[in-house]
Amino acid sequence: xxxxxxxxxxxxxxxxxxxxxxxxxxxxxxxxxxxxxxxxxxxxxxxxxxxxxxxxxxxxxxxxxxxxxxxxxxxxxxxxxxxxxxxxxxxxxxxxxxxxxxxxxxxxxxxxxxxxxxxxxxxxxxxxxxxxxxxxxxxxxxxxxxxxxxxxxxxxxxxxxxxxxxxxxxxxxxxxxxxxxxxxxxxxxxxxxxxxxxxxxxxxxxxxxxxxxxxxxxxxxxxxxxxxxxxxxxxxxxxxxxxxxxxxxxxxxxxxxxxxxxxxxxxxxxxxxxxxxxxxxxxxxxxxxxxxxxxxxxxxxxxxxxxxxxxxxxxxxxxxxxxxxxxx
Amino acid sequence: xxxxxxxxxxxxxxxxxxxxxxxxxxxxxxxxxxxxxxxxxxxxxxxxxxxxxxxxxxxxxxxxxxxxxxxxxxxxxxxxxxxxxxxxxxxxxxxxxxxxxxxxxxxxxxxxxxxxxxxxxxxxxxxxxxxxxxxxxxxxxxxxxxxxxxxxxxxxxxxxxxxxxxxxxxxxxxxxxxxxxxxxxxxxxxxxxxxxxxxxxxxxxxxxxxxxxxxxxxxxxxxxxxxxxxxxxxxxxxxxxxxxxxxxxxxxxxxxxxxxxxxxxxxxxxxxxxxxxxxxxxxxxx
Numbered sequence: 275x276x277x278x279x280x281x282x283x284x285x286x287x288x289x290x291x292x293x294x295x296x297x298x299x300x301x302x303x304x305x306x307x308x309x310x311x312x313x314x315x316x317x318x319x320x321x322x323x324x325x326x327x328x329x330x331x332x333x334x335x336x337x338x339x340x341x342x343x344x345x346x347x348x349x350x351x352x353x354x355x356x357x358x359x360x361x362x363x364x365x366x367x368x369x370x371x372x373x374x375x376x377x378x379x380x381x382x383x384x385x386x387x388x389x390x391x392x393x394x395x396x397x398x399x400x401x402x403x404x405x406x407x408x409x410x411x412x413x414x415x416x417x418x419x420x421x422x423x424x425x426x427x428x429x430x431x432x433x434x435x436x437x438x439x440x441x442x443x444x445x446x447x448x449x450x451x452x453x454x455x456x457x458x459x460x461x462x463x464x465x466x467x468x469x470x471x472x473x474x475x476x477x478x479x480x481x482x483x484x485x486x487x488x489x490x491x492x493x494x495x496x497x498x499x500x501x502x503x504x505x506x507x508x509x510x511x512x513x514x515x516x517x518x519x520x521x522x523x524x525x526x527x528x529x530x531x532x533x534x535x536x537x538x539x540x541x542x543x544x545x546x547x548x549x550x551x552x553x554x555x556x557x558x559x560x561x562x563x564x565x566x567x568x569x570x571x572x573x574x575x576x577x578x579x580x581x582x583x584x585x586x587x588x589x590x591x592x593x594x595x596x597x598x599x600x601x602x
Numbered sequence: 603x604x605x606x607x608x609x610x611x612x613x614x615x616x617x618x619x620x621x622x623x624x625x626x627x628x629x630x631x632x633x634x635x636x637x638x639x640x641x642x643x644x645x646x647x648x649x650x651x652x653x654x655x656x657x658x659x660x661x662x663x664x665x666x667x668x669x670x671x672x673x674x675x676x677x678x679x680x681x682x683x684x685x686x687x688x689x690x691x692x693x694x695x696x697x698x699x700x701x702x703x704x705x706x707x708x709x710x711x712x713x714x715x716x717x718x719x720x721x722x723x724x725x726x727x728x729x730x731x732x733x734x735x736x737x738x739x740x741x742x743x744x745x746x747x748x749x750x751x752x753x754x755x756x757x758x759x760x761x762x763x764x765x766x767x768x769x770x771x772x773x774x775x776x777x778x779x780x781x782x783x784x785x786x787x788x789x790x791x792x793x794x795x796x797x798x799x800x801x802x803x804x805x806x807x808x809x810x811x812x813x814x815x816x817x818x819x820x821x822x823x824x825x826x827x828x829x830x831x832x833x834x835x836x837x838x839x840x841x842x843x844x845x846x847x848x849x850x851x852x853x854x855x856x857x858x859x860x861x862x863x864x865x866x867x868x869x870x871x872x873x874x875x876x877x878x879x880x881x882x883x884x885x886x887x888x
Contacts, residue, residue: 405621486882
């Protein structure tokens, strides 16, 4: 097609200029020939370089997305042939109380976990950013970031003991400040709280690192000017730090929400979704429906709904952000 | 930790209270953050009889490694660790290669459909693993890769985040270097191989460390894919340890947790900087 005309546009001008500087009198036709060969090599190289990534993404992400949508319209247990189901899977899951509860749980979990995670991370990041010896700062930074490198599954095993009502250190610790023992894993609200706390404990370091990075990008003079004007500490942060940090806040909350909607390890290991269905999350339902009950069509339908939910929440976030995110 | 360093000059007196109060608060938070880890390590060294003691003794009265012996008796730690190491190392190496190549192509090579292809790669960062997991499982099944370590490794090679990171990295390198090499007659491959690839090592380290950390701890995909005992990875083995707990003490479970933490902690200590930079640089999908 127009291929041949487009080809030299990118690298050509720069190279002819250089050629003129080095090679004395090279004819225009010669230099074009050289460029063409080189461009052809470039394109071949691009194809080779991109092939593993692009093929991999198509095979393991793009096709599966389409596959999920198609599968959600069938009934299939892998053993027998798939049977067309149309909207029946969706009708079924939208009237299934466990599925509905799992969506409610996931949303409740998301709101609690993200709010808590961002709040803790923000306060700690501002505190760490204040004046202190350099080594101390890096000690704190490492400490808050450490849980992030541990495995969510094995740390959830640990949390199961920490949250035990009778001999768990959490209740003991609360007892020392006069709070009566909490039935963490055996009551509905307690179990949700335990899952949220276990998750936030592991994840807040992520937002914390983002905030520390964001705070470092705020010019020091802004705060100095505010201090000269007599602004108090809290006031300074509410009126200046937060607006200037709002782009980072947006990223942290978008990523936080996307991750929270996919929570699996903590409820799976810590509470197994219980008591009742009180901590069963959407991803747990997808896992159980597909790989325990072998209902692949219904599982895909739940997956498609989760995907739609994530997209909707993310889009909403970016919409709302137009009002409160300030770019410098 | 604080204490002796104070003695401020009178002019700084107004500031004295605020920083130390803040630092004490931070120290308390750091202690709470590390608390569960400290408790895990210390409990894993206690005798079964002592393991439920409250208040928890941080230093066990008579420390014992019995629990660690118990772990090795109950599960095949070496096999699971070997599986985990194999999977993690191959994925990390594979991601460094694919992300390095693709990142370079997007940053420095000219070709058609560059923009839409890059948009495609970026868009896949938003797709949750769980949404695609059922079809991916079926694909792997037709390829005969379910319940193999290869089935865990191959799908993890392409990395949208790593590609994005490496593209940024290559874009940050001066263009003149490559142009100079081209004037000297180097072809596009040579420019990549001899000029830019060696400079990309720190960026590749970020990709590798992030991949190592993520996949060493990975639970969801192995849980779905691996069914035979000989194919389990360490996180799965540990959770199974919890199952036959009836007779044992929690020390055994916690000893297993500590064992699985060791490589993660090593990577944390050695690769803290790349890890932090990787997370901070865009912070998407780990």
